[in-house]
Amino acid sequence: MSTKDGPAQVGDLPAIGRPATSALMTAGISTLAQVAALSRKELLAMHGVGPKAVRLLEAELEENGLSFAG
Incomplete structure (x- = not known):
């Protein structure tokens, strides 16, 4: 699947960009x-997930009382 064909947002995830999504x-x-x-390390190891996407995910997790695994 090309990243331009994929959705910009999925489920309850924030808009983090098509490659990361x-x-x-x-x-x-x-x-x-x-x-x-x-x-964070596992997310950053995924092709397409960069520091900005991780920051956006972390902010959304915190808003929902969650955090990354240890």
């Missing part, structure tokens, strides 16, 4: 709860 979808991740099960 596609990377999460490919990994079967579509909710904040699933993101919270991962560490």
Whole structure:
């Protein structure tokens, strides 16, 4: 799937950009709860997920009382 063909936003995830969203979808991740099960390092290891996407995800997690895995 080309990143331009993928959705800009999935599930309850914030808008983090198409490449990062596609990377999460490919990994079967579509909710904040699933993101919270991962560490920053695991997210950054995904092709398409960069520091900005991780910052946006972290802010959304915090707003929902969640955090990245240890």
